[in-house]
Amino acid sequence: MxxxxxxxxxxxxxxxxxxxxxxxxxxxxxxxxxxxxxxxxxxxxxxxxxxxxxxxxxxxxxxxxxxxxxxxxxxxxxxxxxxxxxxxxxxxxxxxxxxxxxxxxxxxxxxxxxxxxxxxxxxxxxxxxxxxxxxxxxxxxxxxxxxxxxxxxxxxxxxxxxxxxxxxxxxxxxxxxxxxxxxxxxxxxxxxxGEGKTEAFDREKVSNAIYEINKLINTHPLTSQLLPNLGTAGMMRVINSFETLGTKNFQKRSFSRADKIGGEELKRRFLKRKRGCLNCPISCERVCELEGREITGPEFETLWALGANLMIDDLPFIIALNEKANLLGVDTISLGSVLAFAMELKEKGIEDFGVSFGEKRGIMELVEDIALRRGKGSTLSLGVKEASSMVGGEEFALHVKGLEIPAYDPRGAFGMGLGYATSNRGACHLRGGFSVSFEIYGVPRRVNRLSFTGKGAHVAKAQDAGAVADSLIICRFALLSTSLHHWARALSAITGEDWTASDLEKAGERIFNLERLINQRYGFSSKDDTLPERFRREIPLDEMLKEYYEYREWSEDGIPKRDKIAELFGDDLRWP
Ligand code: SF4
Missing domain, CATH: 3.60.9.10 (Aldehyde ferredoxin oxidoreductase, N-terminal domain)
Known part of the structure; x- marks a missing residue:
């Protein structure tokens, strides 16, 4: 043991x-x-x-x-x-x-x-x-x-x-x-x-499981071609073509100059080499060269946040801005969102933070002010939810539970909307279930992206599978070409225990429910499972939520039912 x-x-x-x-x-x-x-x-x-x-x-x-x-x-x-x-x-x-x-x-x-x-x-x-x-x-x-x-x-x-x-x-x-x-x-x-390592219980089974997993990774088009060749930036073209790329603080759903900030252009002009996490055959990380400096990234989400969402198509500027954000230590998705929010405030004549859509002027300085909490940057350093309560613009402060919306416009993939609304950490494409995987890429099989029927179950299952991946821990991209069956075999081979895919699915459901119960203790409820008004007008969220709660065996108020809690945790879910 x-x-x-x-x-x-x-x-x-x-x-x-x-x-x-x-x-x-x-x-x-x-x-x-x-x-x-x-x-x-x-x-x-x-x-x-x-x-x-x-x-x-x-x-x-x-x-x-x-x-x-x-x-x-x-x-x-x-x-x-x-x-x-x-x-x-x-x-x-x-x-x-x-x-x-x-x-x-x-x-x-x-x-x-x-x-x-x-x-x-x-x-x-x-x-x-x-x-x-x-x-x-x-x-x-x-x-x-x-x-x-x-x-x-x-x-x-x-x-x-x-x-x-x-x-x-x-x-x-x-x-x-x-x-x-x-x-x-x-x-x-x-x-x-440290020098230690994880001992394998059964080396032969480990070798077999690795062989099987690598074979799938090395033959699936997403994990053997798109990600190794273009990194996550390679997603820009497809997401934009499906009108699912939030643009101009989501006033638009696609960016006419997206190709100028996509993976192909990044590779052609700036890629110096690829790099990966330990033991990764994909190596999706990009190392770019700009003015003699080696800079890691940018990833797809950053290219979107600091590019399309601000209506900026200047790739070297985005690379330099990404470098600055990483050095100062700020999340580029939320950073791009607060900048876009500030630009819309100016556009609507509410407040002037010195930045405008499509213009680079003032951005570098404002980012530094945000990171150092200086002057007007101090307000934006609180995130769009808090900032909008101070200066106005709540209707276009785009977040769920305070976490800013990432790149994928949920009006182009309804499951993303349900995922953002129910993710336990707020608007997150990954914790929300990354439904573009099945809604746009057809992995593991295609689901109508503009229908709400069946989305409750699809999204809940994907969220639970994501919780398993984040707990094993494997990279989320591994699930593009492999399934929980393969990882159950991997876990069994390492531990000597008998794991099945359904054991893992049940654990994923348990983890997601535990997070939900913790949030409930902090006062969150179904009223927080929502979307900004900009999206709600066009997305049948209530219908999807009803189906989602039913599938999860939660009450109409979004609370896990007593029987569900007993099934997942036994009778002793003790709280400190
Ligand atoms: S493990 Fe995932 S994030 Fe890391 S290099 Fe591989 S594909 Fe990229």
Whole structure:
């Protein structure tokens, strides 16, 4: 049987302790996002930050190098999780810890050093104020290159509500404001280093499962061609052609100059090389060259947020803006949304933040003001929901539960609307079920994107499968060419336990329901399962929600019924 332990860190007292993670917990919540939700709930009075690996981290399985971070979002007030690729998850697993539970606040800036031999809290006064890449470089100079670093930038230090946490200066825990959580607790960075590995229970079965998974990844057009060749930016053309690309703060549904900011153009003009998370045959990450500098990204969502949504088609400008956002440590999706919101405020004569649709002038300066919470940038640093309550424009402050809407216009794919409305962390394309997969790409099979019939079940199943992926943890793109059957076999081969796809589906449903119940404790209900008025007029949300609640066996008020809770959790869902 696998052993598993969590490291509890009390920042206020500067002390650490270890606790076993019981097998029953891992059976029910798997790891990653599921384990994060469980440990958050168990320690809810402290609202901890939980960083969790999954059972497939540090194994030879492809696309398993990610790591999950959970907490209470400063942007939405919900529980949220965010996961990042790169190598931090693998290194953390090698320390021997499956999870970090971080409580309390440090009275001075610190960073955590965690290895398989020791745990230390180190002073970080000299790092405070540095951008994310400089922080990473300094820590690697000091600790050597056999470490992985996650850190915040100036935005997280100042509590920008959509501040991110960057991993090795290149991948992001983007959505929900993880950087602000680090900043308010005085945590500048975490450094991990370890030599351990996850032992396979049955090596032959592991080899067979890897062979099968790689064969599917290497033959499916999305994972063998589109993503390796063009990265996520390759999605721009298709999403735009289906009139599903939010443009001009979603006043339009497609961008006439989208080709100028798409994957083909990025590859032709700026791609220096491809890169990937540990153990990934796809390597979707782009490394671009601009004015002699190597810059990671931009991803599709960033090209949309800082391009189409602002009506800007200047690719070098977007690359430089993405670089600035990552160095300062802000989520580019929310950043693009607050900029678009500011532009519409000006267009409608309500408030002038010095930026206009289609114009680059003033944007770089405003982004810096947002990240440093200076002048008018301070208002926008609160996100569109809070900013609109201060300056007006609520009707075009586009968010759900406080989290800004990502690229996909739900009027072009109704399932995305239902997903945004019901995602447990607010408007998120991934936590919402990523229904463009079946509504636009036809994966695993095509579903009418402009019909509401059947969307309740489709979206709920996709959300639960996503919760499984985020808990194992595997990259979401793995599910484009493989199914939970393959990952159940992988998990069985590693653990020696007997996992089936339906076991995983049930665990995914349990995790999603636990998050829902936590949000209910924070006062969220069906009234929050909604969409901005700009979309509601054209989307049959009420019909989809009715079907969705029925499928999930929730009440008409969107509350999991007693029988459903008993089925998923037994009789002892204890709250602290
Ligand atoms: S597809 Fe991209 S994000 Fe996913 S594991 Fe591979 S490199 Fe990382």
């Amino acid at each position: 696998r052993d598993s332990k969590a490291l509890y860190i009390n920042l206020s007292k500067g002390i650490f302790s270890e606790r076993e993670i019981p097998k029953e917990v891992r059976d029910r919540f798997i790891g990653g996002r599921g384990l994060g939700a469980f440990l958050f709930k168990e320690n809810m009075e402290d609202e901890p930050i939980v960083i969790a690996t999954g059972p497939l981290n540090a194994t030879p399985f492809p696309m398993t190098g990610r790591v999950s971070l959970s907490g209470r979002s400063p942007l939405s007030g919900t529980i949220f999780d965010s996961n990042a690729g790169g190598s931090f998850g693998t290194f953390l697993k090698r320390t021997g810890y499956d999870a970090l539970v971080i409580k309390g606040r440090s009275s001075e800036p610190i960073y955590l050093y965690i290895s398989d031999k020791e745990v230390r809290l180190e002073k970080a006064s000299e790092l405070w104020g540095l951008d994310t890449l400089s922080t990473t470089i300094k820590l690697k100079e000091f600790h050597g290159n056999k470490v992985s670093v996650i850190s915040i930038g100036p935005a997280g230090e100042r509590g920008v509500r959509f501040a991110n946490v960057m991993e090795d200066g290149r991948r992001a825990f983007g959505r929900g404001g993880a950087g602000a959580l680090f900043g308010e607790r005085g945590v500048k960075a975490i450094v991990v280093s």
